[in-house]
Amino acid sequence: MENIQVALLTVLMFFVLVSLHEWGHFYFARRAGILVREFAIGFGPKLFSIKRGETRYTLRLLPIGGFVRMAGEDPEVVEVQPGQTLSVRVKDNAVTRIYLDRLDERSNVMRGEVKSLDLERDLFITLDVDGEIERYSVHPKALIIARGKETQIAPIDRQFGHKPVGKRALAIFAGPVMNFLLAFVLFATYLMLQGVPLENSSKVFISKVLPNTPAQQSGLMDGDWVKSINGVSIGGDVEKFREQINDSAGKPMNWVVEREGTELPIKVTPDTGTGKIGVYPSGEMRNPSASETISFASNSMVEMTQRIFEGFRKLIFGEFKLDDLGGPVKTTQMTVEIAREGIDQLTLWAAILSLYLGIFNLLPIPALDGSRLLFLGIEAVRGKPIDPNRESMVHLVGFAMLMLLMVVVTYNDIVGLVRN
Structure with missing residues (x-):
């Protein structure tokens, strides 16, 4: 393959693997009625951003995964407090915009001091407007505007933490499931490309x-x-x-x-x-028959799953050294080499990576889907959730450790490239 074609296919493969995983979270969160604030590919600074409906779709600088940010999963940075002066825009007897800054520049708004409000359950705001106390209903999709940024309010029934355990678990589990389905389809596609x-x-x-x-x-x-x-x-x-x-x-x-x-x-x-x-x-x-294709894809899934877990076993018991691990650079390098061998080999490699991504995300490691499912399982058994602050701390520490590991293996990758 030509270098440009290889590069495009490599980027496309990673984009599909990550996007489909996050789409699984996104789709089932939306079906559960959860407000999805952001659908992101990558981490770090934003390279591209566009808002469609309630969700902002972003492409970020570091191509090492992605995330779906749901309302209630993390603390909202915009808060409105009693005693604060703000402006509201009212349409059809409901507040649709709440402005927290540049109040003198707003037109067609009501300005006043907040006396009381509830943006989660009763959805109202009471203002002191020139000595008159006015109570306004708040639209369930009202926007808070501050520092040039719009944040949609999240009524309690649209927050992740207030959905039934089953719906939350499905929204989390759907990401790895999408990778398993993609792996099955890619194994089947490989056989159809190769033939029997x-x-x-x-x-x-x-x-x-x-x-x-x-x-x-x-x-x-x-x-x-x-x-x-x-x-x-x-x-x-x-x-x-x-x-x-x-x-x-x-x-x-x-x-x-x-x-x-x-x-x-x-x-x-x-x-x-x-x-x-x-x-x-x-x-x-x-050309393979339908039954041969299904059988090959199924057997490939089983065989590769066994090999992946064997690799985990060797890593746990020290049969692999840290220097043996590869990060994004090495994975990309291998993908480029495989892409040069043809679309059939790239399809097989993509199937293996998709299966690995699904399995890895289900491991009970803090910050991964498996850990979040573990917390939901504990909640189902206890009949009440674990303190959200403690759970958030566990995931935060886990994410930091994963990023540290990513830095180490990436360093190993770069050193290996220099030596070679």
Whole structure:
């Protein structure tokens, strides 16, 4: 693939993996009636931001994940207190805008001192307007405007913490589920791109030529049909093909391949040490049936899940060192290398990453979805929630530790790149 195409596919893959995960949270939060304030891809400073409906969609600087910010999950930075002077805009007998600054510049508003208010349950505000006490109803989607920023109020029935445990758990669990579904679809797509070996194949093809190998240097290309080697017909015997190459380490071989209907002579010399030329051979392929596709995707999910947990086990018991871990830089580097091998290999890699992302997020590590589900489970058993301040502190500390780990593995990635 061309470098620009590889770069675009790499960015697109990460964007899809993260976006679909966050979309799962977003969709089921919205279905539960929770106010979603922000749908963000990345962390850190905003690069792009647009508001649609009640939600602001943002793209942030650090491409290491994303988040969906729901009302009630974190303290609101805008507060209105009794005794404060502000202006309100009233439409259809309900307050739709509450202005906290630049009051002299506002037009078509009522200005007064706040005597009392409730923006969560009863939705009202009482103002002293030139000595007259006026009580106004507040629209459930009213906006508070301060320092050039609009913040929609969150009535109690639209806050995350006041929804039933089941709805909250579904909104959290939906993120990893989306990754599992995507992984299944991508495994299935990979099989459809690759095909299924045809029984009693009569041909051997070169499905992939690796770069900087004897095969590439000799002029072999993806899709070549190998008809003969040293005058001996290959037919559809892939094992015979491999054996002839292995037996010719360091010796020139005369091939005849067919490419786009034309027979071409190719001379290739297997590597002296490995006896390989750098190709992936395959027999004739056919399109998989629906049952074969589902079976392959299911088995791949099970097999890769076992491998992922085996990796976690080795990490816990010290069979991996911290220096062995890879971060965003190494993952991106591997993705670029895999993308160069073709869209089929990138599809398989994306399926593995999506499955890993779903599993990793379900681990009971503070700040991850698994930890939040654990707190919800404890709440369901106790019949009452854990102190929100304590839970927030746990998640905050966990997030800080994850960011520290991210810095360490990213440093390892960069050092590795420099050394190589």
